[in-house]
Amino acid sequence: MAILNEEQTMLRDAAKSWVSEKSPVTAFRKMRDSGNADGFDRAAWAEMAEMGWAGILIPEEFGGSGLDYLTMGLVLEETGRTLTASPLLSSALVATSALLLGGNDAQKKEWLPKFAGGKAIGTLALDEGPHHAPANTALTATRDGKGWKLSGKKSFVPDGGAADIIVVAARTSGKSGDTNGITLFLVSGNASGLARQKLKTVDNRGVANLTFENVSVGADAVLGTVDQGFSPLESVLDRARAGLAAEMLGAAVQSFDTTLDYLKTRVQFGQVIGTFQALQHRAAKMFTELELTRSCVEAALVGIDRGANDIPALASLAKARASELWHLVSNEMVQMHGGIGMTDAHDAGLYLKRARVAEATFGGASFHRDRYARLMGY
Amino acid sequence: MAAAESLNAELESFRAEARDWLAKNFPPSLANVDVAMASAMAGFKPSGNAGLWQERMAAKGWGTPTWPKQYGGGGLSPQEAKILTQEMNRIGAKNPIGGMGVMMFGPTLLEYGNDEQKSRHVPGIVTGQVRWCQGYSEPNAGSDLAALRTQAVDKGDHYLVNGQKVWTSGAQYADWCFCLVRTDNTKKHEGISFLLIDMRSPGIEVRPIKLISGFSPFCETFFTDVTVPKENLMGPLNGGWTIGKRLLQFERAGLGSGGGSAGRGGDARGLDQIAKDYVGVDEKGRIADPDLRARIAQHQMDAKAFALTIQRAQAEAKSNVNPSAVTSIMKNAGSRLQQDRAELLLEIMGHRGLGWEGEGFAGDEIAATRAWLGGKAVTIYGGTYEIQNNIIAKRILGLLDHQ
Numbered sequence: 001m002a003i004l005n006e007e008q009t010m011l012r013d014a015a016k017s018w019v020s021e022k023s024p025v026t027a028f029r030k031m032r033d034s035g036n037a038d039g040f041d042r043a044a045w046a047e048m049a050e051m052g053w054a055g056i057l058i059p060e061e062f063g064g065s066g067l068d069y070l071t072m073g074l075v076l077e078e079t080g081r082t083l084t085a086s087p088l089l090s091s092a093l094v095a096t097s098a099l100l101l102g103g104n105d106a107q108k109k110e111w112l113p114k115f116a117g118g119k120a121i122g123t124l125a126l127d128e129g130p131h132h133a134p135a136n137t138a139l140t141a142t143r144d145g146k147g148w149k150l151s152g153k154k155s156f157v158p159d160g161g162a163a164d165i166i167v168v169a170a171r172t173s174g175k176s177g178d179t180n181g182i183t184l185f186l187v188s189g190n191a192s193g194l195a196r197q198k199l200k201t202v203d204n205r206g207v208a209n210l211t212f213e214n215v216s217v218g219a220d221a222v223l224g225t226v227d228q229g230f231s232p233l234e235s236v237l238d239r240a241r242a243g244l245a246a247e248m249l250g251a252a253v254q255s256f257d258t259t260l261d262y263l264k265t266r267v268q269f270g271q272v273i274g275t276f277q278a279l280q281h282r283a284a285k286m287f288t289e290l291e292l293t294r295s296c297v298e299a300a301l302v303g304i305d306r307g308a309n310d311i312p313a314l315a316s317l318a319k320a321r322a323s324e325l326w327h328l329v330s331n332e333m334v335q336m337h338g339g340i341g342m343t344d345a346h347d348a349g350l351y352l353k354r355a356r357v358a359e360a361t362f363g364g365a366s367f368h369r370d371r372y373a374r375l376m377g378y
Numbered sequence: 379m380a381a382a383e384s385l386n387a388e389l390e391s392f393r394a395e396a397r398d399w400l401a402k403n404f405p406p407s408l409a410n411v412d413v414a415m416a417s418a419m420a421g422f423k424p425s426g427n428a429g430l431w432q433e434r435m436a437a438k439g440w441g442t443p444t445w446p447k448q449y450g451g452g453g454l455s456p457q458e459a460k461i462l463t464q465e466m467n468r469i470g471a472k473n474p475i476g477g478m479g480v481m482m483f484g485p486t487l488l489e490y491g492n493d494e495q496k497s498r499h500v501p502g503i504v505t506g507q508v509r510w511c512q513g514y515s516e517p518n519a520g521s522d523l524a525a526l527r528t529q530a531v532d533k534g535d536h537y538l539v540n541g542q543k544v545w546t547s548g549a550q551y552a553d554w555c556f557c558l559v560r561t562d563n564t565k566k567h568e569g570i571s572f573l574l575i576d577m578r579s580p581g582i583e584v585r586p587i588k589l590i591s592g593f594s595p596f597c598e599t600f601f602t603d604v605t606v607p608k609e610n611l612m613g614p615l616n617g618g619w620t621i622g623k624r625l626l627q628f629e630r631a632g633l634g635s636g637g638g639s640a641g642r643g644g645d646a647r648g649l650d651q652i653a654k655d656y657v658g659v660d661e662k663g664r665i666a667d668p669d670l671r672a673r674i675a676q677h678q679m680d681a682k683a684f685a686l687t688i689q690r691a692q693a694e695a696k697s698n699v700n701p702s703a704v705t706s707i708m709k710n711a712g713s714r715l716q717q718d719r720a721e722l723l724l725e726i727m728g729h730r731g732l733g734w735e736g737e738g739f740a741g742d743e744i745a746a747t748r749a750w751l752g753g754k755a756v757t758i759y760g761g762t763y764e765i766q767n768n769i770i771a772k773r774i775l776g777l778l779d780h781q
């Protein structure tokens with residue numbers, strides 16, 4: 001566990017108790033079974049914003065509390081534990097980071113106070129296929145008078161159905177695969193010409209496919225510099241990866257704790273199943289992996305806060321590790337519970353399903369192994 | 379030499395006969411359609427072409443090709459049955475007669491049932507008309523199956539059964555249940571009997587349980603003062619454990635041999651082909667993601683090793699060289715292979731492999747996702763992965779528990 005200051009400790013503890021009282025897994029299950037089309041509970045999100053979580057990263061001048069990524073990670077870890085579905089990652093971390101890193105003053109003034117108060121939800125629309133591939137941006141933005149027209153598709157956009165404002169990566173020059181020629185735009189969720197298709201996915205969160213047909217935006221919609229969007233985009237993504245890794249770590253810890261409890265209570269052959277070495281060693285291995293991953297996740301968050309020069313490598317390390325960890329633990333969770341772990345009434349399946357979606361989001365282990373090697377120069 | 383030649387000639391003439399019969403009787407519209415699986419999962423009796431195909435195979439006895447003719451089986455030799463399978467595979471014909479009756483209970487019944495029981499129960503299995511379910515597991519008796527407590531009390535002319543089974547696959551559709559029950563409380567393994575219970579008996583209540591895949595293929599099954607005629611005891615009183623274990627061998631053999639292919643769901647092509655579609659190729663035509671490509675190769679090598687092992691086991695069985703320990707690894711190797719494939723397929727499809735239902739996903743994609751979830755059970759049922767490894771370690775390798 002990283003050494004926390006008083007503020008961080010307080011927020012983490014507040015998150016822990018809110019999550020256990022107000023947002024246990026049963027709340028997620030209720031949201032799922034109610035057929036909620038947003039993929040999160042708006043009332044719960046309002047409470048989270050009330051407690052200041054939506055504004056953790058937002059400077060005080062824009063209505064937030066100006067805290068750091070480690071603090072955000074601590075809260076995400078706690079909400080991850082119970083699979084709390086909310087725009088905390090997509091809005092309070094990802095879209096917020098995009099504005100912080102690329103936004104001009106007017107853009108920040110317009111959106112950050114709304115994000116901080118939970119009054120508006122933001123998200124990032126990047127990938128155009130089933131796999132994470134930031135440079136493969138093909139959706140085009142062409143100049144149109146003083147403004148721009150956007151046409152193309154974005155796939156599997158987190159909270160893409162509920163978002164009020166969407167950071168869209170568009171191609172303004174070059175071709176798909178080029179890192180040059182990508183520009184970030186701010187597009188309203190209600191823009192005319194934008195069609196949103198909400199998807200039903202295994203994790204029951206609010207993901208959507210977006211289709212842009214000549215969506216008009218003004219010149220002031222450009223976030224950062226025309227054609228130079230890739231570098232800030234990568235910085236945003238690294239923050240997203242570290243944040244998601246923190247959420248996944250929390251979920252993996254809970255998957256593990258629930259499983260460990262079961263090993264200590266389920267009796268077969270006249271003894272608790274945790275007495276069988278075949279299971280003991282696997283539990284010990286999971287615990288080892290958990291500890292190793294925690295170090296990586298915290299290092300990435302702290303690295304971001306300190307402006308370290310190896311943030312990309314740390315973010316890839318954290319996301320790859322968290323993906324492998326939760327993959328392992330979610331599978332073991334089902335297996336070690338036996339028949340009961342296969343039932344919908346048990347939590348194991350919920351963790352398993354969310355694990356695979358989180359793995360695929362912002363790049364899985366395979367993507368990040370490759371990226372890590374490239375960053376290291378081999 | 380001459381004998382071998384004449385055997386070969388006989389087999390070839392059987393091949394011609396099978397091919398001819400299939401050409402006349404197999405509805406080509408059913409190519410690659412698994413009638414038995416579909417009807418077992420959804421609990422309907424096949425109709426139309428599927429029903430016709432089932433009736434014809436039933437009448438011929440070829441759904442259970444090696445079972446004795448006397449009870450409606452095909453009466454074929456193992457070699458003939460193999461040829462029949464080859465000929466069916468050639469045209470994509472799936473055996474329309476299946477389920478637990480064929481896979482597990484039938485072979486056990488033929489070994490342990492008395493004449494009356496065989497005459498009464500085998501024909502219904504052979505024709506696919508009677509469905510069986512397996513009443514083994516209980517809430518507190520899973521891996522430790524012999525801890526089961528469902529009680530059958532001797533009431534003179536019948537047994538009175540009380541208790542609860544769980545995870546009973548297909549109980550909601552079953553006509554009959556082969557059940558392990560306790561008939562002696564003073565002994566563990568030697569107090570268990572093998573009882574055949576008519577699922578329509580008063581006092582049986584079945585409650586479907588939903589799986590993580592969204593389907594409800596199994597149930598909780600409650601027995602409250604269920605009357606079972608004495609003639610439904612199979613094998614000796616308190617001798618059920620041996621029979622129950624024999625049945626598990628059939629179950630595991632069936633599960634193992636299907637490994638890597640059973641319950642795949644979705645796109646039937648090789649992972650390499652699917653990956654090329656979803657991930658793309660580099661300038662040399664190789665799967666664009668080298669890390670994924672290496673793991674697909676790893677999986678395909680594992681699958682090849684497994685297929686070669688099945689072949690070797692079959693060859694050994696035929697020639698009666700030491701009916702080897704190799705079969706003991708089949709269930710675990712096969713079930714892991716199936717799960718690895720499902721995980722890889724999901725990874726290949728990326729977010730497209732993570733849909734639950736509705737728009738935005740192809741039917742094949744949803745099917746693969748559901749099969750991935752459902753497939754997590756193959757290392758749990760029929761003896762868990764861990765229990766299988768315990769059996770290998772103890773029985774095959776002689777590694778005993780420390781005392």
Ligand SMILES: Cc1cc2nc3c(=O)[nH]c(=O)nc-3n(C[C@H](O)[C@H](O)[C@H](O)COP(=O)(O)OP(=O)(O)OC[C@H]3O[C@@H](n4cnc5c(N)ncnc54)[C@H](O)[C@@H]3O)c2cc1C
Nearest residue numbers: 276335336338339512514515520521545547755759762764
């Ligand atoms: C989809 C599905 C269908 C099924 N269908 C049927 C059916 O039709 N009829 C029927 O009777 N049953 C059925 N079962 C039940 C199945 O046989 C049991 O789930 C299985 O035997 C495991 O028992 P359990 O669930 O009680 O798990 P437990 O025995 O409680 O096991 C929990 C965990 O502990 C491990 N464990 C237990 N003992 C040991 C040990 N000694 N050493 C190491 N590890 C150990 C297990 O491997 C597992 O990982 C089905 C199960 C599933 C999932």
